Each structure stands twice: as C-alpha cells, then as structure tokens.
Amino acid sequence: MELFNNLVLGFTTAGAPWNLFFCFIGVILGTLIGVLPGIGATATIAMLLPITFQLEPVSSLIMLAGIYYGAQYGGSTTAILINMPGESSSAVTAIDGYQMARKGRAGAALAIAAIGSFFAGTVSTILVAVFAPPLTAVALKFGSAEYFSLMIVGLVSSIALAHGSVVKALGMVVLGLLLGLVGTDIYTGTPRFNLGILELSDGLNFVAVAVGVFGIAEILRNLENEHDRDVMIKKVTNLWPTKQDWKEMTAPILRGTAIGSALGILPGGGAILASFASYTVEKRMSKTPQEFGKGAVAGVAGPESANNAGAQTSFIPMLTLGIPANPVMALMIGAMIIQGIVPGPNVATEQPALFWGIIASMWIGNLMLILLNLPLIGLWVKLLTIPYYMLFPAIIAFCSIGVYSVNSNVFDLFAVAFFGLIGYVLAKLRCEPAPLLLGFVLGPLLEEHLRRAMIMSRGDATTFVTRPISLTLLLLAAAVLVVVLLPSIRKKRDEVFVED
Amino acid sequence: MRKILISLAATATFALASSTAFSQGYPERNITMVVPFAAGGPTDTVTRLVAETMSKDLGQQILVENVGGAGGTLGASQVAKADPDGYTLLLHHIGMATSATLYRKLPYDTLNAFEYVGLVTDVPMTIVAKKDFEATDLKGLVEYVKANADKISLANAGIGAASHLCGMLFMNEIKVPLVTVPYKGTGPAMTDLLGGQVDLMCDQTTNTTKQIKGGTIKAYAVTSAKRLDALPDVPTVEEAGLPGMQVGIWHGIYAPKGTPSEVTEKLSASLQKALKDPNIVARFAELGTVPVTDAEATPAGLKSKLESEVTRWKPIIEAAGQYAD
Numbered sequence: 001m002e003l004f005n006n007l008v009l010g011f012t013t014a015g016a017p018w019n020l021f022f023c024f025i026g027v028i029l030g031t032l033i034g035v036l037p038g039i040g041a042t043a044t045i046a047m048l049l050p051i052t053f054q055l056e057p058v059s060s061l062i063m064l065a066g067i068y069y070g071a072q073y074g075g076s077t078t079a080i081l082i083n084m085p086g087e088s089s090s091a092v093t094a095i096d097g098y099q100m101a102r103k104g105r106a107g108a109a110l111a112i113a114a115i116g117s118f119f120a121g122t123v124s125t126i127l128v129a130v131f132a133p134p135l136t137a138v139a140l141k142f143g144s145a146e147y148f149s150l151m152i153v154g155l156v157s158s159i160a161l162a163h164g165s166v167v168k169a170l171g172m173v174v175l176g177l178l179l180g181l182v183g184t185d186i187y188t189g190t191p192r193f194n195l196g197i198l199e200l201s202d203g204l205n206f207v208a209v210a211v212g213v214f215g216i217a218e219i220l221r222n223l224e225n226e227h228d229r230d231v232m233i234k235k236v237t238n239l240w241p242t243k244q245d246w247k248e249m250t251a252p253i254l255r256g257t258a259i260g261s262a263l264g265i266l267p268g269g270g271a272i273l274a275s276f277a278s279y280t281v282e283k284r285m286s287k288t289p290q291e292f293g294k295g296a297v298a299g300v301a302g303p304e305s306a307n308n309a310g311a312q313t314s315f316i317p318m319l320t321l322g323i324p325a326n327p328v329m330a331l332m333i334g335a336m337i338i339q340g341i342v343p344g345p346n347v348a349t350e351q352p353a354l355f356w357g358i359i360a361s362m363w364i365g366n367l368m369l370i371l372l373n374l375p376l377i378g379l380w381v382k383l384l385t386i387p388y389y390m391l392f393p394a395i396i397a398f399c400s401i402g403v404y405s406v407n408s409n410v411f412d413l414f415a416v417a418f419f420g421l422i423g424y425v426l427a428k429l430r431c432e433p434a435p436l437l438l439g440f441v442l443g444p445l446l447e448e449h450l451r452r453a454m455i456m457s458r459g460d461a462t463t464f465v466t467r468p469i470s471l472t473l474l475l476l477a478a479a480v481l482v483v484v485l486l487p488s489i490r491k492k493r494d495e496v497f498v499e500d
Numbered sequence: 501m502r503k504i505l506i507s508l509a510a511t512a513t514f515a516l517a518s519s520t521a522f523s524q525g526y527p528e529r530n531i532t533m534v535v536p537f538a539a540g541g542p543t544d545t546v547t548r549l550v551a552e553t554m555s556k557d558l559g560q561q562i563l564v565e566n567v568g569g570a571g572g573t574l575g576a577s578q579v580a581k582a583d584p585d586g587y588t589l590l591l592h593h594i595g596m597a598t599s600a601t602l603y604r605k606l607p608y609d610t611l612n613a614f615e616y617v618g619l620v621t622d623v624p625m626t627i628v629a630k631k632d633f634e635a636t637d638l639k640g641l642v643e644y645v646k647a648n649a650d651k652i653s654l655a656n657a658g659i660g661a662a663s664h665l666c667g668m669l670f671m672n673e674i675k676v677p678l679v680t681v682p683y684k685g686t687g688p689a690m691t692d693l694l695g696g697q698v699d700l701m702c703d704q705t706t707n708t709t710k711q712i713k714g715g716t717i718k719a720y721a722v723t724s725a726k727r728l729d730a731l732p733d734v735p736t737v738e739e740a741g742l743p744g745m746q747v748g749i750w751h752g753i754y755a756p757k758g759t760p761s762e763v764t765e766k767l768s769a770s771l772q773k774a775l776k777d778p779n780i781v782a783r784f785a786e787l788g789t790v791p792v793t794d795a796e797a798t799p800a801g802l803k804s805k806l807e808s809e810v811t812r813w814k815p816i817i818e819a820a821g822q823y824a825d
Contacts, residue, residue: 046539046566053552140695184570186682189602189659189824198577198607201570267691321694322710324687327538334540337706338548340783344710448684455681456653456697 007129010356013058014364022059023361026066027368033067034074035380036398040087040207041071043405045331049338057339058354062361064335065315068328069121069362072311073369076113076304077380081106082395084215088206089307091437092275094214096292096299103295106381107239112249112297113304114373115241120257120305121366124312127261128319129359132348135313136320139265144453145463149473150266151446154273156477157280158438166485169435172426176439177446179204187451199411208412209440211399212419213426213433219392220424239377245297252282252302259302260309267317267325271310272445276438278306284483293432312362319355321345526586526763527560533589533753536575538568541685542623542706542787546751547591549783550620553774554767562589571660571824573599573606576754580608584758586767589617593751595660597809601817602660602824610810614754615761618768618797619805620775622748623789624724625666626708626734628717630696638720638740642674645700654678655698657686659824662749665813666702666723668820673744693717704749705730705788723747730788750792750809752802764799772797 013019033044045064052060072089079090080097093113100109127135142150159169182193183203194200241249259281260274282302283292292299314325322343324330333343341351348355383391403412423433457463465471535547544566551562567575572595582588600610627638635641645652654671656664659682671677681698683689686707692698694716705722709730712719721740722728737745753771755764774780775791784790795801817823 049539049548050552050564053548140691143692143695143697184824186658186684189822191825198570198574201574202568267688317691321691321716323691323694324540327540330538330685330687331540334545334548337542337545337787338783340786345714345716346710452681452683455679458650458679 003130006352006356007360009352010129010358010360011364013353013357014062014361018056019059019062019357019361020364022055022063023066023365024368026063027070027073027365027372029063030067030070030072031074031077031369031372031376034071035077036402040402041068042327042331043402044071045328045335047405049331049335052335053338057336057341058357060335060339061332061354061358062365064332065358065361066365066368068332069308069311069365070369072308073114073117073373076117077110077373079214080109080113080300081380081384082215082391083218084395084399085210087307088210088272088437088441089275089303089310091210091214091434092279092303092307093300095279095432095434096294096296098218099293099295100297100300101384105295106384107377108241108245108297109295109300110377110380111239111241111374112245112301114370114377116249116253116256116301116305117308118366118370119253120260120309121312121369122363123257124261124264124309125359125363125366128313128316128362129356132316132320135265135316139267139317141469142266143467144449144456145467145470146473147266148446148449148453149464149470149477150273151442151449153473153477153480154276154438154442155446156480157277158435158442165430168429168431172431172433172435173439176436176441177443179209179436180440180443181447183444186448187455197411199409203444204440205403205409205412205415206441208403208415209419210437211403212416212421213423213436215395215399216416216420217423217427217433219395220420221427222388223392239381241297248297249301251285252278252298253305255281255285256302256305257309260306260311261313263306264310264313264325265316267314267321267323271307271314271325272441274306274310275303278302280480308366315358315362318343319347319358322347526766527558529587530560531558531562531587531589532565533562533591534565534567534575534579535591536567536569536572536595539566542704543591543593543751545706545787546621546623549780550591550753550771550774553777553780554770557770557773558767571595571599571602571658573603577607579754579756580613582756584615584756584760586755586759586763588756589767590614590754591620591751592754594662594665594749594809596752596754597806598660598665598813598817599824600810601814602822604823604825611807613757615757615759615764616799616802616806617753617755617764618771618799619792619802620751620753620771620797621784621789621791622724622750623662623704623706623787624722624728624748625662625702625704626712626722626731627666627670627700627702627720627737627745628693628708628712629700629720630693630698631715631717632696633699633718635720638735638737638742641700641720642742645674645678646676649676649678652678652700653698654680655689655693655701656680656682657689657703658682658684659822661686663689663701663703664822665816666745666747668816668822669745669747670702672816672819673742709788721745728788729785750805752805754802761799768798 075087075090076093079085079094080101083094083098085091085094097109158173184191184201256278259278263274264271282298283289317323317325318329324333336343403416533551535544537543548564551564555562567578579590635644654667656667693701711717719734721737722734723737723745772794
C-alpha cells in the first residue's frame with residue numbers, strides 16, 4: 001500500500017506538465033547526442049549543468065536522467081547504422097546490428113533495439129521502485145574480491161563475442177587489457193606506458209578508442225571498396241520486425257532484462273558487463289550460434305535490453321546511498337548538491353517527491369523514447385541512402401567534435417586517428433574489435449580489484465575462494481570457460497576425423 | 501642618462517595609464533574559470549556556486565571549464581600557460597600546495613606561476629569508520645588502531661586526494677603506519693566503507709555529512725577548530741585529543757602570472773561580495789563548510805595560505821614516501 005502511495009506521488013510529480021516538458025527535452029537531447037557519434041551523455045550533462053541552476057531540483061534531475069537514457073537509445077542507432085558505438089554498451093550492439101544493416105535490415109534492427117530497451121526499461125523501473133533498499137544491501141556485500149571474480153566471468157565470456165578464431169579473440173582481449181594499463185598506477189601513483197605524455201597519465205580515452213577501432217576503421221574499409229556500400233543501400237527493405245523476428249527476440253529480451261537489472265545494481269562497474277554478458281548468454285543458448293556476428297536478431301535484442309535495464313538499475317546506488325555508479329551519476333549528484341540537496345541514504349525519506357518523481361519519470365521517459373524513436377526509424381534508414389562520399393566526411397567531423405568535447409583535449413583526436421589505423425589493420429588481420437574493447441574496459445577494473453583484494457587480505461590469495469560469493473563467481477567462470485571451449489575442441493576432433 | 505630616465509618614466513606612465521584603462525573596462529567578455537577536476541565533484545560544486553554568483557556582480561558570465569587529470573596538475577598547468585589578461589582563472593584546492601611535493605616534476609613552478617585572487621572556503625574533514633567499528637570515541641579509536649595495526653585498513657580516494665592527505669596526517673599523528681587502500685575517487689571508497697569492506701577513512705564533510713546523519717558510518721571527530729552546525733554531536737580533533745589533526749581542504753582562485761593587480765583586486769572584491777550571498781552561505785552550510793572572511797578572500801590571504809601549506813605538507817608527504825609521479 002505504501003508502495004502504491006509512493007508511486008502515486010511519483011507519477012503526480014513526474015506527470016506535472018512542467019516536468020513532462022523537461023523529461024521530453026531530456027530524452028530528445030539524449031537521443032540527439034546519442035546519434036551524434038562521439039558526444040556522450042557525460043559531456044552533454046556537464047555542459048548543461050549551469051542551466052539546471054535555474055530549474056526546480058526535480059525538473060532538472062528528470063531532464064538529466066532523460067538525457068542519460070535517451071543517449072543509450074541514440075547510441076545504439078549509430079552503432080547499428082554506421083558501426084560507431086559511443087558507449088561500451090553499444091559496442092556489442094554494433095556487432096550484429098551493423099551486420100543486419102548491411103543486409104538491408106537496418107529498420108528491423110533499430111525497431112528491435114527500441115522495443116527491447118522499452119521492455120527492459122519498464123521492468124527495471126518496477127524493480128527500482130519495489131526493491132531498491134533490499135537490493136542495495138546485496139550490492140554492499142560485494143567487496144573487491146567479489147568484483148575481481150565477476151570481472152573474470154566477464155573476461156572469460158568475452159571470448160564468445162568473437163565469431164572467428166578463439167585464439168585471435170583471446171589475443172584481442174589481452175591487447176585490450178594491455179591498453180587498459182596505460183595511465184597511472186592508482187596504488188603507487190607511478191605512471192605506466194604513457195611515453196612521457198602528460199595527457200596519457202589518466203589512461204586512454206574510451207570514446208577515442210571505440211570510435212577509432214570501430215567507426216573510423218569501418219570508414220577506411222568502406223572507402224577501400226565502395227561498391228559494398230551501394231549494394232547495402234539498394235537492399236533496404238522492411239522497416240519493421242517480421243513475425244520471425246518477434247519470435248526470435250522475445251526470449252533474448254527477457255533474459256537480457258534479467259541480466260542487465262542484476263548487474264546494474266553493483267556500483268563497482270557491474271553495468272559495463274551487462275550487454276557483453278547478455279550477448280554471451282544468447283550465443284550459447286542459440287540453436288544457430290553461427291548466425292552471431294552475421295546479423296543475428298538475438299545478438300541485438302538481448303544486449304540492448306540488458307544495457308537499458310542496467311542503465312536504469314544503476315540509479316539504485318545513487319538514490320539509496322548517494323553514491324554514483326558512473327560519471328553520469330556523479331554529475332547528477334553534483335547537480336543535486338548545487339540545488340541544495342545532498343544525496344545520501346535518507347533522500348527517499350527526506351525528499352519523497354524527488355525520489356519517487358525520478359523513478360516515475362524513468363518510465364515516462366522510456367515511453368516517450370519509444371514513441372519518438374519508432375517513427376524516426378524511417379528517417380534514420382534514409383540517412384544510409386546519402387551518397388557515401390558525402391556521409392563519411394560528416395561522420396568524421398561529428399566524431400571529432402564529439403571526442404574533443406569530452407575533455408577539450410586535442411590529444412584525444414590524435415588518439416582517434418591512431419586507433420582508426422589500428423582498427424583497420426586488425427580488420428585486415430580478421431581480428432575483431434569487440435573483445436579488445438571489453439578487455440580495455442575490464443582490464444583496469446580487474447587490476448584495481450585484484451590488487452585491492454590482495455591488500456585487504458594482506459597478500460593472502462585464498463581470499464578469492466574463502467568468500468562465498470567470490471567462490472561462486474569463480475566456479476561460474478570455470479563453467480563458462482568449459483562451455484566456450486568445448487565446441488572448438490569438438491570441432492577440432494571433427495576435423496581430425498574428417499582427415500582420417 | 502637623463503633621456504633614459506625620461507623615457508623610462510614615460511613608459512611607466514604609459515603602462516600605468518594603459519593598465520588603468522584596461523582594468524576599468526574589465527571584464528568586457530566572458531571569463532573562463534578552470535576547475536582541474538571532473539564535473540560533479542565537491543570542488544566543481546564550489547566553483548559553480550562561486551562562478552554563478554560572481555557573474556552577476558561582474559556583469560559578465562564566468563564559464564566553468566573542467567580540465568581534469570593528473571591530480572589537478574593538468575588544469576593548473578593550462579592556466580599557468582594562459583594569457584595573463586584576467587580572462588582565464590583557476591579554482592583549485594589544497595592540492596595546489598601538496599602537488600608541489602607529491603609531484604617531483606611539475607610543468608609549472610607552484611609558488612611563482614600564479615597571481616592570487618583569494619581564498620574561497622576551507623572545508624573541514626571528518627574521521628569516520630564503518631558502522632560496526634568497535635571504538636566509541638577518538639581516544640578509543642587510536643588505542644584500538646595501535647593495538648590492531650596489522651588488521652586495520654585505511655581507505656582513501658587516490659594519491660593526492662583530500663582523504664589521502666588526511667590519512668597521511670593521521671598516521672603521522674598517531675605514529676603508526678597502517679595499510680592504506682586507494683580507490684578511484686570518493687564514491688567507491690565510501691561504498692566499501694558502507695559495506696564494511698574497509699575500516700577507516702578521513703574525508704571532507706562534503707562527502708561524509710549525509711552518511712553520518714543517516715547512521716551508515718560512525719564519525720569520531722571533525723578537523724575544524726569549532727564544532728560544525730551540521731554535526732553538533734561530533735567533537736573537534738582538539739577536544740578529542742589530537743590537536744595536530746586540524747586540517748581543511750581550502751579552495752583558492754588563481755590567475756596566470758602577470759595578470760594586472762587591478763584585475764585580481766577587482767576579482768577579489770567581487771569574490772568577497774559573492775561569499776556574503778545568502779544562497780552561497782546556505783549551500784556551503786549544507787556541505788558542512790563556511791565562506792572565508794574578507795581578509796582571507798584577498799590576494800595576500802591566498803598567497804600566505806599557499807606558502808605556509810606547501811611548507812606544512814612537504815615533510816608529511818616525504819615521510820610517507822608516496823609520490824604521485
């Protein structure tokens with residue numbers, strides 16, 4: 001009953017015309033910046049902070065939250081259309097989404113992403129409303145040992161991201177891990193692999209690496225044989241998912257939502273794993289795993305649902321503890337402080353209208369996004385019919401603006417160019433960028449948690465197996481490893497038999 | 501000789517005249533205030549509040565630009581190299597003084613690369629522990645820590661962070677080295693403290709007040725001279741028996757070396773006005789801090805603070821042997 005009253009309060013707050021208006025502004029802005037490659041939600045929210053001074057706290061937070069999940073929607077649009085992921089979560093969408101687009105099914109891919117995101121958004125909003133406090137208690141049980149084991153699960157799973165050689169995928173993961181080591185050792189403050197460049201002292205910029213190895217590399221490849229591109233334009237056919245698509249996407253959306261919701265709660269970077277984990281699960285569950293990487297519907301539906309669910313539940317640590325799970329949440333906390341609300345464990349009781357208003361606005365925002373995005377699909381797909389010689393300079397220009405706007409740093413532009421070249425070489429060698437990106441994202445977390453767990457246990461490595469949650473995760477990793485490697489072992493055996 | 505004197509005098513007069521004309525018109529366009537940290541953090545919040553209020557007074561917008569990285573030294577070096585025309589300013593905290601020792605190689609000379617506008621605020625710190633920590637007061641805490649030094653973990657938000665400085669000071673005071681656990685920022689460190697994964701931390705009231713009030717962590721002392729209105733039950737370090745722990749995360753506004761003194765004086769006057777703004781006073785109070793006095797919000801006030809703090813922290817950092825480069 002109390003929950004019902006709270007929800008009524010929330011929907012009355014978020015449903016006020018003024019707040020609806022700002023929710024709408026937020027999701028529109030979010031979609032726009034998500035669609036512009038390179039510009040992330042973090043940069044946009046940072047730029048908009050001064051404007052929020054003039055608004056009511058609830059309105060400004062509703063708008064900022066709208067930008068955040070709007071960008072998640074928009075980010076998958078560029079990932080699907082031009083292979084340009086702006087966030088780690090949409091890197092996974094690019095794998096099969098872009099292949100669907102190449103087969104002329106960009107419209108269906110975009111619709112699947114939007115529907116999956118909406119469903120996941122709805123479910124996870126309910127989860128936030130009902131279970132926020134008890135879920136927080138669970139999240140706090142995760143210490144560094146548990147996070148380390150969770151990252152191991154993620155890394156082991158990442159091998160499944162590749163649809164080619166397992167050895168090459170492993171190589172890419174390791175290369176990504178090494179790139180992730182560039183920067184400053186947080187435990188001693190010692191600079192590592194920064195070649196004496198001050199700009200590298202905080203590590204490589206994720207957006208620069210992602211835009212480079214995915215987007216720029218893809219442009220280089222397209223320029224190499226332009227007729228590929230023409231074929232793709234002519235074949236744009238159905239805009240909407242077919243009956244078969246609906247059948248194929250239902251289960252992945254459900255599973256993706258569950259995975260994303262669970263991982264999003266962990267404030268130590270669990271949400272990063274959501275889309276990767278979902279992709280792995282879908283590939284394993286699929287009766288046609290060979291389709292993955294060539295435009296599988298499940299490879300878009302699952303990860304997209306997972307990343308949106310994770311984005312929503314990552315509000316839980318912020319709302320219940322006042323602790324940011326990612327840079328966007330940190331900005332929102334900054335916005336609250338400027339407004340005179342210092343987030344902490346008591347926000348829900350001290351500011352019930354704000355707390356429940358934000359939760360209700362998440363669902364309203366998701367509804368607006370799907371109403372906004374479904375009609376836009378036709379427009380986005382039309383973008384692909386623009387002649388490529390006009391499209392690619394525009395893409396590069398927007399990328400450069402976007403990447404520059406993150407840190408106002410010219411160095412990041414050189415990094416984009418450099419990683420574009422690297423991505424091109426890797427593509428020529430048939431090495432895939434997704435495992436590299438996952439390694440790059442997880443590497444620093446893996447190291448951070450491994451070393452912190454070891455510091456806390458005073459150098460006793462058994463801490464990973466004596467803590468029950470950590471042990472469970474490690475066993476899970478071992479199981480995943482077996483499942484991932486089995487097919488390739490069996491395949492080799494088959495080959496041996498064939499030769500006999 | 502006479503000719504030279506006359507021309508010198510003429511040049512001086514001309515320079516004076518032109519600089520007066522310059523300051524009368526100042527500011528004629530937007531001013532950029534660099535924060536050497538990411539948007540959303542405590543220093544960013546302080547900067548935005550001050551910039552917003554000073555903009556109204558100066559009649560020109562002060563734009564806040566976040567140039568994070570390398571413990572604040574990237575942003576500071578960018579401002580050190582900027583044109584000294586009063587249109588690029590820096591708002592930095594205590595890190596300005598400590599990075600002089602934390603970094604053995606800096607791209608600027610801390611004490612000679614800047615002009616001073618004034619101090620802004622001095623945020624106190626709190627010594628806190630996980631909720632179920634055994635000790636009930638600071639004396640008990642120190643005894644417990646001394647007896648169980650090998651089991652205690654002290655969290656901080658990374659090398660050079662406020663919590664790292666305060667932690668070093670704490671170990672220096674109680675003369676017991678503890679295992680320190682660095683995190684990437686206050687958020688994750690606080691999460692582990694809430695979850696009981698680490699035992700102790702010493703951090704700014706900006707980050708701890710709400711948690712202390714919510715009963716999710718235990719507070720033992722505040723590092724200010726007086727008790728705080730926001731936390732009336734928490735004793736000061738002096739009351740609790742560790743007077744040497746008095747420390748604050750002070751914030752100051754700087755301009756590149758060579759910025760005309762008319763400009764810094766004008767900015768300082770505007771800063772003093774801003775610090776009396778009821779909105780700023782109220783927001784600062786919620787963060788557990790107060791604006792500094794008029795005498796401190798001056799170029800001379802900031803200069804002497806920076807110089808004394810560089811001297812204070814040098815031996816502490818050197819004793820800990822933890823450098824940021």
